[in-house]
Amino acid sequence: MSDSPDAIREDIEKTRRDLGLDVDALADKVTPSKIVDRQVGRMKGAVTSVRERIMGAADDSGSALRDTGSSAVAGVSDAGRQAVAKAQGNPLAVGLMAFGAGLLIASLVPASEKEKSAASAVKDQAQPLLDEAAGAAREMGEHLKEPAQEAVAAVKDTAAEAASHVKEDATGAAGNVTDRARDAGQQVQGG
Structure with missing residues (x-):
């Protein structure tokens, strides 16, 4: 490291730029709207992937949706992938998941x-x-x-x-x- 004042100033400016970039990236990562956008994207991808694995591939007219869903699947967590893998080809698991979803929806609907x-x-x-x-x-x-x-x-x-x-x-x-x-x-x- 140099002891010249100009070299020290350049080093300080470089450190400030790097720190500014890190702070901007961190702010982007913890902004609530960005977090929600990322989570929504992950959930959409996971739902699309699960639907395709359980119900089979969609027809040719839905290929654009399938391409979008498969690109979003890359961000799905390991737990989601494991659940999908266990459910694939298992009609009992699919039925239990559908029952659970129906039960959840029914609990949200007021009683007649x-x-x-x-x-x-x-x-x-x-x-x-x-x-x-x-x-x-x-x-x-x-x-x-x-x-x-x-x-x-x-x-x-x-x-x-x-x-x-x-x-x-x-x-x-x-x-x-x-x-x-x-x-x-x-x-x-x-x-």
Whole structure:
């Protein structure tokens, strides 16, 4: 590296240009609208690819769409490709995916009056069963209350007994330490 002021200025200007390009690229990468555009492109490509793999290639009139979709597939993540590869040639997987998509769409659509009335009727018919189940749960809870109380008492007794043993052992150990300390003190004085 040169120590001349002109060389240092040129180096600083080059670093500024490079830094400016990096900042512009980073800003482009984290701009929300650009992120959305990239994600939309990836999803379109993935959907097109999945449709083509599962349902077969489109006819010749759709070749332009297929070309556009296959170029967008290059940006699809590995997870998407693995899912498509597993689904290819597997009608059960295709059916499950279609069922899931239908379930999602159905959950977004508001319930009709017929569906609401049917749900109300089912709820009314199920109420006696719910009441019976609640009664059985209460009865079971009452039957389990006494054994649970006995178990708690047994645990308390065991803990008290263990604490007593620990206290006795600690007292004995303290006596032993005291005796040994006294003997050691006598040996030091006598020795």
